[in-house]
Amino acid sequence: KAGVTQTPRYLIKTRGQQVTLSCSPISGHRSVSWYQQTPGQGLQFLFEYFSETQRNKGNFPGRFSGRQFSNSRSEMNVSTLELGDSALYLCASSLVASGGYNEQFFGPGTRLTVL
Amino acid sequence: DQQVKQNSPSLSVQEGRISILNCDYTNSMFDYFLWYKKYPAEGPTFLISISSIKDKNEDGRFTVFLNKSAKHLSLHIVPSQPGDSAVYFCATQPQNYGGSQGNLIFGKGTKLSVKP
Numbered sequence: 365k366a367g368v369t370q371t372p373r374y375l376i377k378t379r380g381q382q383v384t385l386s387c388s389p390i391s392g393h394r395s396v397s398w399y400q401q402t403p404g405q406g407l408q409f410l411f412e413y414f415s416e417t418q419r420n421k422g423n424f425p426g427r428f429s430g431r432q433f434s435n436s437r438s439e440m441n442v443s444t445l446e447l448g449d450s451a452l453y454l455c456a457s458s459l460v461a462s463g464g465y466n467e468q469f470f471g472p473g474t475r476l477t478v479l
Numbered sequence: 480d481q482q483v484k485q486n487s488p489s490l491s492v493q494e495g496r497i498s499i500l501n502c503d504y505t506n507s508m509f510d511y512f513l514w515y516k517k518y519p520a521e522g523p524t525f526l527i528s529i530s531s532i533k534d535k536n537e538d539g540r541f542t543v544f545l546n547k548s549a550k551h552l553s554l555h556i557v558p559s560q561p562g563d564s565a566v567y568f569c570a571t572q573p574q575n576y577g578g579s580q581g582n583l584i585f586g587k588g589t590k591l592s593v594k595p
C-alpha cells in the first residue's frame with residue numbers, strides 16, 4: 365500500500381507570494397491533517413479535513429487555508445508569505461473509526477523556504 | 480503555553496543500555512498519549528500509544544509509562560540499538576469532540592543518539 369505522498373518536496377518562494385502544497389493520503393483514509401514544523405515551535409497542528417469539510421483548526425492566521433477533494437486528496441495554501449512561514453509542512457492521513465486512537469500516517473513533508 | 484513538554488532536547492546512550500525519554504503535560508483532558516519517531520528527511524512514524532486509563536503499555540523493546548498524578552509520560556527502549564537514533568516526539572490527542580481525529584499536540588522532541 366502506498367504511503368502518504370506530498371508534492372513538491374522542496375519549494376523556494378519570496379515574501380508576499382502565495383504557495384499551494386499538495387497531499388495524497390493513503391488509499392481508504394478519509395481524514396487528512398496538516399502540521400507545521402519549525403525549530404522554535406516544533407510540530408504544530410494547522411487543520412484537519414474529513415469528507416471535504418474542515419473539522420478542526422489550529423491557531424494560525426487566516427493566510428493559511430486548505431481544502432479537501434472528493435478523492436480525499438488535500439491542498440493547503442499560504443497567501444502573502446512571510447519569512448516566518450519557512451518550515452517543514454507535514455500532511456498526515458488516518459482512517460476514521462469510532463473510539464480508540466486512530467494512527468496518523470505522515471508524509472515526508474514539503475520544505476518551504478521564504479526569502 | 481506549551482501543553483506537552485519534552486525538557487531534554489537530546490540524549491546520548493550506549494548501545495545495549497536503556498534509553499528513557501520523558502514528557503510532561505499540563506492538561507488532564509487527554510484521551511491518548513503517543514510517541515512518534517522521526518528520521519531526517521522523513522515524516523514522523525508512530526511508535527506506541529497509551530490510553531489515559533492505563534499506566535503501562537509494552538511493545539517489544541518499547542514500553543510507555545503514564546503517571547497521571549504527576550502528569551508525566553516516559554518511553555523506555557531496552558536494549559537501545561544504533562538504528563533507534565532519531566528524534567522522538569511525545570504527543571497527545573485531546574478528548575474527541577466533534578469527531579476530530581487529527582489535532583495532535585506535540586512536544587518539541589528529544590534527539591536520541593545511540594552509540595555503538
